[in-house]
Amino acid sequence: MQEAITVSILIPAYNEEAYIEGCIKSILSQDTSFRYEIVVCDDCSTDATPQILEQLDQMIPELRTVKNDTNRGIIGTCNRLVEAARGEYFVRIDADSRLIPNSLQRIQSKLIGGYSLVFGKIEVKNTSYLHPAAAQVGKLKGRSTWYGGACFACDTQAFVDSGAFDKEMIGAEVQELKQRAQRLDWSVAYLDEAGVESNFPTALRP
Template sequence: MLKLSVLVPVYNLAVFIEPCLHSLLSQQTNFSYEVIAVDDGSSDDSYRRMQALTAVYPHLLVLQNAQNSGLAYTQQHLLKRARGEYLVYVDGDDLALPGKLQTLADYLDTHPDCSLCYHEAEVFDSDTNKILRHYSRDFYNAKYIPQRASYEHLIRYGCFPNASSIAFRRHEHLTDAVDSKCKIILDHPWHILNALYGGGSVDFVAGVFGRYRIHSNSFGSQTKRSAARREQVLEDQLRACDNAKAFGVSEEVITAGKRHYYFATALYFLKLRDDERFQRFINLSTDGDWFFDARHQLAWRQQLTPSIVAGSLLGALPS
């Protein structure tokens, strides 16, 4: 078995896929690894560009779905072909920095009770190359996340690891961990299940080893253009919490997680100045007795004056 497999889903990323794959295929490691990229029926020339790289990099495997089948199918396709003891996931528009693969593998080697680990990532604007923030350090619930976290933190506090920063151990339920009923958000539900199936900790590995690209068709940009899409994100997050029931996770943890996601959704719409949705979701987030934290309590109590809430919390809202 190989030490590590990198999984890269691709759909209409011709502009970005070559830098992404170069950054992964040029990694210096003391072990053999493979990079598997699956094109999900792109209408641009992503697949041709990927194929051209196989002549230069023998450890690159390029595959293509027969038709556009969605991210869940593509993730399962990648997992079925992966041979690595460790699995690393990278979106096809993001970048790896030197040392990424060696650092993640070394951490999993030396921490056998860790199921999933992740590193810091720069969030950068694709047009200007400007670093906007750091993903985990500047996560709006960062103060609640210890270096050695667990599935419970993923359920309660949201997606504190960047999707393209994660490495996890092979387990017996790799494709089962991909919830194909989630329509927008797949990475967070996936890694809650990876942590539960793996049975170990969720650990932060010090160092910036990746770059998360923001562009006009990135996940966040698409979501900001559609309130309905953001509401579907919430449904996927609620489903991710409910998935934990099958593992015996307490109802208290699941309920707290679901209420937090309603709260986070309310804050999201507050930031967009959508007062109606802010008020609707802040009321769904609590019965008036339970509050996620002081921010939550302030937002609920001042819901009829959204400008006051925004003035108090705007700098700490989820993006």
């Protein structure tokens, strides 16, 4: 009998031809003691992302891909991913990110240890200035590491029961999730030894 899936790694993707394969390979290189799945939802990409995913889907048993019929945006796509998740827990990461080695095992250990919500660190790697969502953090703290929606984990059913992804999460993931955790008496962990290296778009604004 096949081992049950413990963790679903959920990746929303829109025009990520430059990054999606590297993101998936960073997951496959993780050392884990549990079974996981990788679920990618393509939000009607107009570049080569669908073709890349189709090729990878044929080669990687852990990978499942779904595609939106219409462009749903980040919140709609993430909610579809949660609906598709088979794992008891999920880890949500961005398609333009790469998991730091041993992150999955460390995050899963916190989840099974009783934490309801786990944030991994996000380290910006590709630009000398910060993505708008992190600009103030960088100015105030002089660094490009912070916590947010690009790398966090939760009990799947608890997250669904609490309302899943909410439109208010755009640009304020940590605040919304922290408020939800406080309201529902969830325990929260912040990990500096786990997380992602992110390649945020540099064309938004300096």
